[in-house]
Amino acid sequence: VVGPGEPVPKGGGTYRVGKPYVVAGRTYVPQEDASYRAEGLASWYGDDFHGRLTANGEVFDMASLSAAHPTLPIPSYARVTNLSNGRSLVVRINDRGPYHGNRLIDVSNKAAELLEFKHKGTARVRVEYVGRAPLEGSDDRQLMATLRTNEPAPAPSTVRIASARPFVPDMQGGGVASRAIRGDVPLPEGRPYSLGNTAVDVASVSATSEISASRSSRSNGRTLAHNTRMVSYDRDGNYASAEPRESAAPARGDDQIGNLLSARGLY
Template sequence: MGKEQAIGDSRAQSLANHGNHERRHGWAWALAGTAILSILLAGCGAPTPKATLSQTGEYFAESEYGVKASPRIASVATSEIPRGGGRYKLGKPYQVKGRWYKPADDPDYVAEGKASWYGAAFHGRLTANGEIYDMAHLTAAHPTLPLPSYARVTNLDNGSSVIVRVNDRGPFAHGRIIDLSKRAAELLDYRNAGIANVRVEYVGPAPLHGQDAQFLLASYRPGGALPDPSDGLPTGVMVAMNGPTPSQPVSQAVAALAEQAAPISLDGGVALPAVGPLVPDRPTEPPVQAGAVELALLSYADRRVSRAASAFDAVLDSQLDSRAVIDWWERRNGAQTPDEIAAPYINLGTWASRAEAERLTRALAELGRPVLKETVGPGGKVYVASLLPDGEADLDAMLRAAWAAGALDAFAVRD
């Protein structure tokens, strides 16, 4: 019995040691699992990096301009910009920086001049007819063409051309005649140069739905290519032409074949490619160094209010009323007029009635600083109204409010 008892005690001790060993291993694995779980939870709690765009030459800071930049309707990096959504708009004559522009639906419109392009600084913002600007779409801003409409733009330096959707107003600087989107500038090969000599030809009105990306891309014509009568037209549309279709010149006459041509089945249509040719990659050129730009500072005290000026009426000559005091103060201090307003601001339009213009500016006074100027337009005396940001409301909100108040021709000047 003693021997058996000793063997039993030894076996029990061995089992106990084995159990302790297993428990130690179990605690070790539990601690390791807890550490791994903590790391995973910490990783899940960390914020996901957001895609960002680098600042371009168009970038403007609120501290520099003294006003808030208008918010983007769509995200720059992730959102797909919706097409269309605007309205047909021609508009009355308007004035920007002392120059009059008269919108017109002229089917024979052709003009040559300088073209620029605009990109990330305006991407996702409202256009003059209520669409949303997409720098990756083939669009353009023009001062007088109907909105929206189509125009063929040809780079006179290399011969390439493309049809663009005109859905915005501008440009209003340096005598340029059109402002293209970044994508259109890439197709015409002047994105790096910034400026190009172009010809602009009006094509016709564009549909409001804006689903024309394939149609516009198919209209691209590289430099040196011969004109195609079907350029820019949907599949199946035929064009009546007075004369032969342009083709490659033939060096000598070709004798007619005696054999009768085999019949051609007309049951099925010809399958055309869904998209047009893509522009090959080109070596990147160094960006053009922009010169210094002088910006007019916005001020909250560049006008005397009538109530303050009228306090002097009792002691002034009868012919020197409060209006004359205000005019004298503006001339003395160089107050800005609508001809000299620095962008950004809202061009509300022109009115023949001062009372109507004042009614509109009073309705919008809570959103910004209204400016009303009497001047002589193409048809005689008119009143030009503008709305300057005061840092409280953004440009897009001001533009929507102007449309809602009845200024249907209002648009944002972001130059």
């Protein structure tokens, strides 16, 4: 929805938790869990997805400090700590995924740079839920100011920089933003999973199947619309896929499960 070089709008999505959904035989149960804390593998995604809609209707900006997570509310804040170097950063969760190789979270290009694992592609991280994020979008200056080494990144509301208005809104007033919307998450064009849709849903994975965030897949001029692999859902809402074409840039070390991948998880 946003072309190369065009400014990416902030916010514009809706607050969602979502229904349980199934991808590649695994059930995911979105929920707001204030005590959420998990460790696992992080990967990153970049300009193959830049300018495209996220699962809650925002626009992905690879230069922002954002991330995709399979179950945390969207939008929300999560603390991501690189366990190999102690670098810790708060990011905005505004998308769903990853679903490949047991990966826990996909962070943006910029977040991977700050956490210092972009050149490696993946890193073992700790992810902790911080709280809901404002619908009008996040101030990346605030999020960048949370970066710490060998100590947890502070919540954005505790970071002091010049701002004309509070960064984290009051969620106790009972307004629309304070009530979780449980139901189907809007399905951006080309997503290969339903997040709770019915069995009649059929989606193209033109934006989200075998696309790698590697420079090699970007440099050859391949566009996302060229991917014709289709997916559907059985009566139980399970993810079912036709045999995919060979990926132009499969994830290192994950060849055996490459056919189960979906939107996220490649770098």
